[in-house]
Amino acid sequence: MKFKSYDRIHKSQEYLAPLGDIDYRSQFGGYSLAIGNVVFAMVAEGELYLRACEDSETYFVNKAAPPLIFNKRGRPIVLNYYQVDEELWQDPDKLLELSSNALANARREKSIRKTQRRLKDLPNLSVNIEIWLWEAGIADLRTLQAYGAKRSWIKLRSVKKFVGVKILLALAGAISGIHEAALPAVTRQELLDWYHRYEQRRRR
Template sequence: MKKRSYARIHQSKECLSPLGDISHRSLFGGYSLTVENVVFAMVSEGELYLRACEQTEVYFVKKAAPPLLYNKRGRTIELNYFRVDEGLWGDQEKLLQLSTDALFSARREKSRHKAQKRLKDLPNLTHGLEMMLWEAGIADVRTLHAYGAKRSWIKLRNVKKGLGVRVLLALAGAICGIHEAALPATTRQELVEWGQLYELRHSR
């Protein structure tokens, strides 16, 4: 299977060379394709998947193209990429156009994210916790603030049930922009009591 994937990577680099210097590296059990460190496609099990964006999604949904699936700890995660079928491989002009759209969209999103603070840049939030928040559907600071500490913690526990009240306090501190130890005593006590009650109710 690795041999098939490398053959597909080579084919992709040749066909999509007008996009620029295409690099690849291991990611999500497959390989990401990048131009100037911007990921616009994935190769998995010998198949090419293009990153979804407004333009590419219209085409791929119409074609009922399957998304890229990633298995992590027994859970299947649907990634935002669509498979390129043989028909599209046969239409080099259309493939290049869709790939250009995917790259342009990825560049725009990366530029927007650079201007935003990452989750792991907030107090108390490690890279590992940031990854779990992404899995729970909380990918940026704005979403974390919108959900709030309690709802975000519940969503995290759906990803990893063993998370304790300490993570709830860490989230509350991150939202306030302070270390969890600096939370006001009344806020801290209310969160601990609420979290412990939640754990008790959901352990039965």
């Protein structure tokens, strides 16, 4: 199957040459295809899969094209890529159009990711806290800022009962872009007072 995948890669490079120089590397048990470090397609088990986007997903769904599935620790993971069938290979213009859309969408998403900071990159927040916040429905800085430290902490407390006042101060600092130790004394005291009142109400 390895040689069949290489044949498919080379065929993809030939058909999609107008998009640019296509590089490939091993990934997810198959091979990712990229132009300028932007992945827009995969080759697995000798088949080409294009990354889905708004412009192409309707086409692939109407065709009932199978998605790309790989196994991770025994669990099937469905990726947002759809198989290119023989009919599409016989229509190079359409294949090129869909591939161009996939590449353009992948470039847009990569550009957006570069401008968005992950929660773990904020002051005071670790990867674990980022995961807890995701579980609480807070997945980005904009949502964290919209909720504010107190409401975010309450949502976090609903999924992680053990979080205490230190996490509350950490969230306030993260929203302000500073270490929690640098919070203004007035802000720190107000948060501490709020936390103690909250705990007292819960014990009643």
